[in-house]
Structure formats: C-alpha cells, structure tokens
Amino acid sequence: MISEIGRRQESAAAQPSMVEVEGLHKSYGNVEAVKGVSLAVPRGEAHFIIGPSGCGKSTLLRCINLLEEPSQGRMRVAGVAMSFGPGSKPIPVREQARYRARVGMVFQQFHLFPHMTAIENVMEGPRTVKRVKPAEARDIAEGLLRKVGLAEKRDSYPRHLSGGQAQRVAIARALAMSPEVVLFDEVTSALDPELVGEVLAVIRQLIKEGMTMIVVTHEMSFAHDVADKVIFMDGGVVACQGTAAEVLEHSTNPRVSAFLQRFRS
Numbered sequence: 001m002i003s004e005i006g007r008r009q010e011s012a013a014a015q016p017s018m019v020e021v022e023g024l025h026k027s028y029g030n031v032e033a034v035k036g037v038s039l040a041v042p043r044g045e046a047h048f049i050i051g052p053s054g055c056g057k058s059t060l061l062r063c064i065n066l067l068e069e070p071s072q073g074r075m076r077v078a079g080v081a082m083s084f085g086p087g088s089k090p091i092p093v094r095e096q097a098r099y100r101a102r103v104g105m106v107f108q109q110f111h112l113f114p115h116m117t118a119i120e121n122v123m124e125g126p127r128t129v130k131r132v133k134p135a136e137a138r139d140i141a142e143g144l145l146r147k148v149g150l151a152e153k154r155d156s157y158p159r160h161l162s163g164g165q166a167q168r169v170a171i172a173r174a175l176a177m178s179p180e181v182v183l184f185d186e187v188t189s190a191l192d193p194e195l196v197g198e199v200l201a202v203i204r205q206l207i208k209e210g211m212t213m214i215v216v217t218h219e220m221s222f223a224h225d226v227a228d229k230v231i232f233m234d235g236g237v238v239a240c241q242g243t244a245a246e247v248l249e250h251s252t253n254p255r256v257s258a259f260l261q262r263f264r265s
Helices: 057-064 093-100 118-128 134-147 163-175 193-208 220-226 244-248 254-261
Strands: 002-004 019-028 031-041 046-050 072-077 080-084 103-106 181-185 212-216 229-234 237-242
Touching: 019 057, 031 057, 031 229, 031 237, 046 057, 046 220, 057 072, 057 181, 057 212, 093 103, 103 163, 118 134, 118 163, 134 163, 163 193, 193 212, 193 220, 220 244, 229 244, 229 254, 237 244, 237 254
Parallel strands: 046 212, 046 229, 103 181, 181 212
Antiparallel strands: 002 080, 019 031, 019 072, 072 080, 229 237
C-alpha cells in the first residue's frame, strides 16, 4: 500500500529522514538478493553503498526506485510511505510514475533516447510526465545542461557524445524532474578512466548544493572524500556502516578489509 505523508512545518532536525528503509527483502524465486536491509538517509546527505559484485547494491537501489517491487519490508521515501509483503496491495502504475518523478535515478548505462538531441532528452520528462509547456521545459533543460558543463552540446545526438558527456546528460535528465532524492547506480563503471572525473565533478557539486542521494560506487577515494556515510553490503545484507573514515580506514570487519584491499596499491 502507498500513502502520502503530510508535510509539516518543523525544523530540519525534527523532520524524518528523506529515505527510510526497514527490513527490506527482494527475492527472485528461491534466490534472495536483498535480505532485510535497513537504512536511513537524512535530507541533504550523500550515502555511498559499496561492496562486492552481486551483493545486492543495485537491486536495493532498484527497489527504492520501484523498478523492482520488494518482496517484504517498508520504505518511506520523499514523503511517500510503502509496505510490501503479505497483506500489502500492489502499487498502481500511475502512482509508481508519480513517485519516480520525486526519486530520480541515474544508471550505469546512459539510456538516452538515440533519436533525440541532448536538450530534447532533458526536456522529455518535464514535458511528458509533468506536462510542462515546451518553452519552459527548454529553459529548464538549457539551465541543467549549463550546470553539467554541456551547454555547447545541446543539439548533439547521443551517438556524437563521449561516454562522460552522455552520462552528464543523463544526470541533467534526472535533475529536470526536480527530484527530492537521486539514486546513482555505478554511473562511472562503463566509462573510460579519463572520463570518470568529469562525471564525479558533477556529483561532487550536487553534494555541495545539498542534494539528498544514494550512490552505489567502486570509486573508493571519491566516497572517502565526499560521503556523509558509507554502507558496506555483503551477501544481501548491510555488514557495516558509518562515516567514511570509520568504514574505509578503521573498520575491523574482515570482509570490509578484504574488499578494500583490492583498491590499495
């Protein structure tokens, strides 16, 4: 079931977290990919999720965005409360679409519309989902392309963009919906190493501006520099979480140490 939670005029400290996940499970047949994960992300914070491949990181993000329906558990995201499992009703497609307008997601692969220019890709969400007038949508898109450093590529098609440029257009497209939370799923893993920095620079700026976000990444040094909290997942569970220093420098968890050893020269 899904319900809107009324906004209250309270101080930021008294407000609930922007993202609250409690006891979340996701199974595919007999395979349980996410096993009772709980986490909370306060408004304006950036939480980074790390862990080995196949540990459930991306599945967790897809559950938070409702691209995958959790098998069990509860979530409260951007003022929307949901419960899953026995006795819960399926969430109507229209309500899912309204929810995703508030929770942006940027994927490993860019998923840009190949027949649309950069500016048309960024305009598409506001025009089709929010019914924004074309002129207003164009103004929004132009501003966001400037923000990600691609004003000069506004009329370029995806095939004429580098991987880093295409990913920055994808970020602009997610921001065009004015989301309250943005989820980043390994957004640099498909890029050539020399293009990673330009995408991380955009994410760094969004963090400085106070965007609430959850970032799945293997960029350990970046997580160390900018994360408010680092969450280590292993085998579908949260095995360790804390500040970047606590997890990346001082963790006594042997699985964390073994994982991080791969990134140390």
